[in-house]
Amino acid sequence: MGSLSIQRFDHLEFYVGNAKQAARFYSSGFGFVNTAYRGLETGSRDVASYVMEQGDIRFILSSGLTADHPVAKGVIQHGDHAAVIGLEVLDVAGAYEMTLAQGAIGAIEPTEIEDSYGVFRYAAIHAYGDVLIKFVDRSDYAGGFAPGFVPRESAQSKRSGAGLKAIDHIVGNVELGQLERWVQFFAKTMGFEMLVHFDDQAISTEYSALTSSVMQDSSGTIKFPINEPANGKRKSQIEEFLEFNQGAGIQHIALATDDIIETVSYLQQSGVEFLQVPTTYYDNLEQRVGQIDEPIEELAKLGILVDRDRDGYLLQIFTQTLQDRPTMFFEIIQRRKARGFGEGNFKSLFEAIEREQALRGNL
Secondary structure, eight states: OOOOEEEEEEEEEEESSSSHHHHHHHHHHOOOOOEEESGGTOOSSSEEEEEEEETEEEEEEEEESSSTTHHHHHHHHHSSSSEEEEEEESHHHHHHHHHHHHHHEEEEEEEEEETTTTEEEEEEEEESOOOOOOOOEOTTTOSSSSTEEEEEOOGGGGGTTOEEEEEEEEEEEOTTOOOOHHHHHHHHOOEEEEEEOOOOTTSBBBOOOOEEEEEEETSSSSEEEEEEEOOSSSHHHHHHHHHHSSSSSSEEEEEESSHHHHHHHHHTTTTTBBBOOOOOGTTHHHHHHOOOOOOOHHHHHOOOEEEEEETTTEEEBBBOOOSSSSOOOOEEEEEEOOSOGGGGGHHHHHHHHHHHHHHHHHO
């Protein structure tokens, strides 16, 4: 099989009930800037979309303007959710044909849209749940985000915000017994390889457990961890997600920063709420993870977790869910050469999530 020649994450599109209000939430809470827009005023009669940028992260927030629009139907089923993973590739048609030849199901055939700025190409295939993977080629397009969008703010102003730099990884939850199917999907159709696998012994608490595999492309740029529930005494966080999302979908998006203390301080001051771990987590922290550059009292004050692997260490923290359904949330991560995903924090994190589940009456 040839290579898809994935260059980078191009965008992540969220389907939301009210894109105008969601844009304000991502702006005031997370420091994103609205750089482009389409809606009734621009001639888009059925969908409104706000492009939100920060660093190299590009989110699109879309709302259907009619009840029968696919975006509106998606929101009714899943609530506000991450629906489309956009990947920049060198050859859209080639990527589409290659993945279909290996068993992927097409969602959008290779399409070219031309305007005065050039040609914009895209296509999409189905992934787990209702998630689409969209191949995008903007090499012959000199306009803004895409044809049909009008620019809002200058590209310069998107560089500040909360200090969020890039999408580190995107995590999906799938139904019991489906993990291997989706591992094989990414391996066969997209040429991904398994970076690491965690069994239910590694990821378990007194009440629940899960199994997880991390798939990545050949360059290591695109990472897709995939979780499935494992048998436990109570309802796991994965089962809670699957119930309220009404099926498989994107559980969380990890956003990278170069200064997690500064970023989390900004987010907390902006009203973003995070999962809390007990303060005892910070007792003997350096004995567990070795010497770190950050002051432990600062990490404890903000609730930031630390984990070490053979390459280095990482710092991470997880937001509360971003909508009323207990489904999608963000992870903020800073890598100090570590390539892992915080395995040493799984138990602490799960117990924190289970405390929230109990408050929701879902444990």
